[in-house]
Amino acid sequence: MEPSDQNAPLRGAVTTLDCIGPACRCRIVGIRASGALRKRLLAMGMVPGADVEAVRAAPLGDPVEYRVKGYALSLRRAEAGQIEVVPEEE
Amino acid sequence: MTGIRVALAGNPNVGKTTLFNALTGSRQHVGNWPGVTVEKKTGRINRSGHAIEVIDLPGTYSLTACSADEVVARDYILEERPDVVVQVVDATNLERNLYLTTQIAELGVPVVIALNMADAAEAGGCAIDRERLSALLAIPVVRTVGIRGEGLDDLLDAAVREAETPPHHEHTVGYRNDVEAMIASLVGVLEADKDLAERYPLRWLAARLLEGDENALAKVRESPVSPRVQALLSTIDPDECEAAMADRRYDVIAAVLPQVRTAGARGMNVSEMVDRVVTDRYLGIPIFLALMWGTFELTFAVAAPFVALIEAGLARLSAAVAGSIGPAWLASLVGDGIIGGVGSVLVFVPNIFILFLILSFLEDTGYLARAAFIMDRLMYAIGLPGKAFIPMLIGFGCNVPGIMAARTIEGERDRLITILVNPFISCSARLPVYILFAGAFFGAAAGVVVFLLYVLGIAAAIGSAKLFRHTILPGESSPFIMEMPPYRLPTAGTSLLHTWSRGVMYVRKAGTIILAGALVLWCLASFPFGVEYGSSASLAGALGHLLEPLVAPLGFDWKIAVALLFGFVAKEVVVGSLGVLYGAGEEGDALSTAFLADPGLSAATALALMVFVLLYTPCLATIATIRKETGSWKWAGFSVAYGLVLAWLLALIVGRIAPSFIGGA
Ligand SMILES: Nc1nc2c(ncn2[C@@H]2O[C@H](COP(=O)(O)OP(=O)(O)O)[C@@H](O)[C@H]2O)c(=O)[nH]1
Numbered sequence: 001m002e003p004s005d006q007n008a009p010l011r012g013a014v015t016t017l018d019c020i021g022p023a024c025r026c027r028i029v030g031i032r033a034s035g036a037l038r039k040r041l042l043a044m045g046m047v048p049g050a051d052v053e054a055v056r057a058a059p060l061g062d063p064v065e066y067r068v069k070g071y072a073l074s075l076r077r078a079e080a081g082q083i084e085v086v087p088e089e090e
Numbered sequence: 091m092t093g094i095r096v097a098l099a100g101n102p103n104v105g106k107t108t109l110f111n112a113l114t115g116s117r118q119h120v121g122n123w124p125g126v127t128v129e130k131k132t133g134r135i136n137r138s139g140h141a142i143e144v145i146d147l148p149g150t151y152s153l154t155a156c157s158a159d160e161v162v163a164r165d166y167i168l169e170e171r172p173d174v175v176v177q178v179v180d181a182t183n184l185e186r187n188l189y190l191t192t193q194i195a196e197l198g199v200p201v202v203i204a205l206n207m208a209d210a211a212e213a214g215g216c217a218i219d220r221e222r223l224s225a226l227l228a229i230p231v232v233r234t235v236g237i238r239g240e241g242l243d244d245l246l247d248a249a250v251r252e253a254e255t256p257p258h259h260e261h262t263v264g265y266r267n268d269v270e271a272m273i274a275s276l277v278g279v280l281e282a283d284k285d286l287a288e289r290y291p292l293r294w295l296a297a298r299l300l301e302g303d304e305n306a307l308a309k310v311r312e313s314p315v316s317p318r319v320q321a322l323l324s325t326i327d328p329d330e331c332e333a334a335m336a337d338r339r340y341d342v343i344a345a346v347l348p349q350v351r352t353a354g355a356r357g358m359n360v361s362e363m364v365d366r367v368v369t370d371r372y373l374g375i376p377i378f379l380a381l382m383w384g385t386f387e388l389t390f391a392v393a394a395p396f397v398a399l400i401e402a403g404l405a406r407l408s409a410a411v412a413g414s415i416g417p418a419w420l421a422s423l424v425g426d427g428i429i430g431g432v433g434s435v436l437v438f439v440p441n442i443f444i445l446f447l448i449l450s451f452l453e454d455t456g457y458l459a460r461a462a463f464i465m466d467r468l469m470y471a472i473g474l475p476g477k478a479f480i481p482m483l484i485g486f487g488c489n490v491p492g493i494m495a496a497r498t499i500e501g502e503r504d505r506l507i508t509i510l511v512n513p514f515i516s517c518s519a520r521l522p523v524y525i526l527f528a529g530a531f532f533g534a535a536a537g538v539v540v541f542l543l544y545v546l547g548i549a550a551a552i553g554s555a556k557l558f559r560h561t562i563l564p565g566e567s568s569p570f571i572m573e574m575p576p577y578r579l580p581t582a583g584t585s586l587l588h589t590w591s592r593g594v595m596y597v598r599k600a601g602t603i604i605l606a607g608a609l610v611l612w613c614l615a616s617f618p619f620g621v622e623y624g625s626s627a628s629l630a631g632a633l634g635h636l637l638e639p640l641v642a643p644l645g646f647d648w649k650i651a652v653a654l655l656f657g658f659v660a661k662e663v664v665v666g667s668l669g670v671l672y673g674a675g676e677e678g679d680a681l682s683t684a685f686l687a688d689p690g691l692s693a694a695t696a697l698a699l700m701v702f703v704l705l706y707t708p709c710l711a712t713i714a715t716i717r718k719e720t721g722s723w724k725w726a727g728f729s730v731a732y733g734l735v736l737a738w739l740l741a742l743i744v745g746r747i748a749p750s751f752i753g754g755a
Contacts, residue, residue: 031333034329036156037569038329038332038333039152039154039156039332040151040156040569040571041571042152042332042333042336043151043152043154043189043336044151044186044571044573045185045186045189045340047333047336047337047340048333048337049337049340049341050340056365056369057371058369058374058463058464058466058467059369059370059371059372059374059375059464060375060464060467060468061467062466062467062470063463063466063467063476063570063572065365065369065463065574069185069186069340070183070184070185070186071183071185071186071573071574072573072574072575072576073571073572073573073574074463074466074570074571074572074573074574075569075570075571076466076470076569076570078569079569079570079571
């Protein structure tokens with residue numbers, strides 16, 4: 001990845017899924033979790049290369065509902081924080 | 091006649107249960123998978139000269155070995171080698187469902203896909219070219235609509251055909267080149283072990299080894315080829331391999347889908363609209379609370395006339411028995427013992443059925459998943475997963491199914507904590523005790539008192555969960571990864587079936603444990619022969635006097651001690667036995683009057699008693715369930731002891747401080 005210049009909004013910069021705001025789309029580039037959590041995430045379609053859209057947060061702010069692989073999945077922010085994503089440009 | 095074993099597999103919420111019921115009707119057998127507490131359902135069908143046994147595997151998203159459900163499903167296919175696996179697939183959610191297909195196919199068993207929910211997919215304007223899908227996957231695909239029983243014959247025919255065809259080529263996903271190369275070398279090494287080669291599909295085994303699958307590693311540990319396998323594995327990164335394989339499976343699916351599916355316009359669908367409201371930041375919680383409140387209102391309001399009917403019926407029966415049975419002791423045994431004891435439980439049957447009906451409805455529509463979504467933050471703060479909320483909710487009806495509902499929780503510790511705190515959730519059996527005492531002593535404030543008791547139960551559950559989390563069951567709560575299924579309108583059939591199976595459990599409890607308890611109670615109250623029923627001179631009275639010193643600090647006398655002892659059978663029995671001990675019968679009014687006339691009973695004592703009943707030792711059926719679900723008497727015993735201690739302490743505290751609030755004894 002190219003070093004991004006100055007303070008321009010970091011398009012294409014890697015962040016984690018929990019930082020994605022509602023109604024934003026992004027693409028998964030990596031899963032940091034290991035073990036059972038990793039297997040669960042992969043099985044549920046959270047695989048590198050998948051497109052994910054944040055749908056909404058629960059009334060108390062956590063967990064967050066995402067749309068991935070054509071269905072709705074909810075994750076706590078703690079788990080979403082283990083998923084590396086690149087925001088998609090509109 | 092040849093026998094064919096058909097295993098039903100599939101993701102959760104795809105309609106697998108509905109399909110299983112439609113296929114097997116009432117010819118079902120429910121048991122447990124060996125060694126685990128996962129329910130095993132089997133059914134038999136005869137069809138065109140074949141005796142077909144259908145085995146319902148647990149619903150799983152994948153066949154990695156992360157949860158008990160997954161291990162059960164995977165081991166069954168691997169070790170028991172069913173003749174064919176029928177995977178139930180949700181046609182509205184092909185992408186994720188087919189992921190499991192790729193895993194089942196790797197196990198080298200014949201597979202048939204039941205493309206279920208076909209009606210929902212079609213209604214959404216989504217057309218699926220089944221023939222093309224079947225050709226691309228090399229797996230027969232049959233259209234089914236579980237709720238209407240459509241496609242069952244075709245499905246069975248396809249299953250039989252597949253089972254009888256000699257195994258064709260293994261249709262597995264082709265992985266990335268370097269992964270394939272590793273698989274090939276591993277297979278080369280594994281082949282040397284004839285035992286392994288005979289028992290497992292080697293390509294499958296090699297792929298699992300690459301993923302670092304514990305279960306697979308254990309299978310080769312004893313093998314002579316183990317050192318060479320380890321040497322090969324030491325060169326790779328299992329996490330990376332796993333992600334690469336998962337990615338590849340989804341790639342294959344992504345390549346298939348556009349060829350077989352013409353998706354309808356994905357506009358705002360109904361589910362999305364409902365969710366906007368139901369999980370709204372401001373409306374979500376009030377709606378949730380309103381639904382829960384409505385559930386309990388309905389439970390009692392709708393059930394009331396049926397309860398009255400049953401009460402009237404029982405009263406007639408008792409009267410008839412008293413009038414027609416010869417010896418007085420026999421009339422007493424049947425009237426006081428059997429009809430009185432079992433009747434005290436039967437009167438709750440309408441409440442229980444209606445509660446279960448509403449909960450089944452909420453579950454089948456998909457709302458319970460939203461409830462877990464809304465509640466997770468709070469539950470997390472308590473140290474439990476959002477899913478633990480459902481067992482708690484069901485616990486308000488009856489702790490037995492509540493504890494059983496904890497099966498959906500993956501983490502073993504989370505599951506244990508959820509089970510252990512469930513008895514503090516005030517089940518409906520405790521309500522008659524509250525109604526009786528709150529009604530007698532608190533008049534207009536009775537409603538508030540009962541409400542506070544429910545709150546206290548919840549607080550005890552929360553406090554205990556926190557305590558357990560920090561002491562005997564330390565550790566993080568398991569991650570929350572939950573599918574939000576689209577809302578569905580359940581058919582009356584599914585909801586009633588769910589209700590029925592839970593309700594019958596309750597009635598069976600009434601028929602067995604409680605009947606036995608009632609008989610023991612009757613004997614204790616009637617012997618030694620000749621004493622007045624339930625009097626101080628009877629065995630029950632003696633027992634009560636024996637226990638009295640233990641409960642005296644709480645302000646309870648021997649009568650209450652006896653009633654509490656019998657409440658161990660089932661908490662509603664407390665009312666019945668007090669009726670006997672006060673000689674007032676089952677009638678609530680007479681009993682209230684008797685209480686008020688008893689100088690030993692003050693409002694504060696009544697309050698302490700209600701607190702004690704709320705918290706102490708769960709009933710016999712609950713203990714049996716805890717034993718069954720945790721697999722050990724240790725936890726059942728712990729639950730009994732912990733409950734007793736907590737009840738004693740809180741009843742003491744409440745009994746001491748209550749007088750200053752309610753104006754003294
Ligand atoms: N529209 C539609 N709904 C279905 C079909 N099969 C099952 N359902 C509904 O889907 C929900 C979940 O079904 P269930 O059998 O409990 O799913 P399981 O979790 O896979 O066992 C219930 O509300 C069913 O009534 C179907 O073919 N079409």
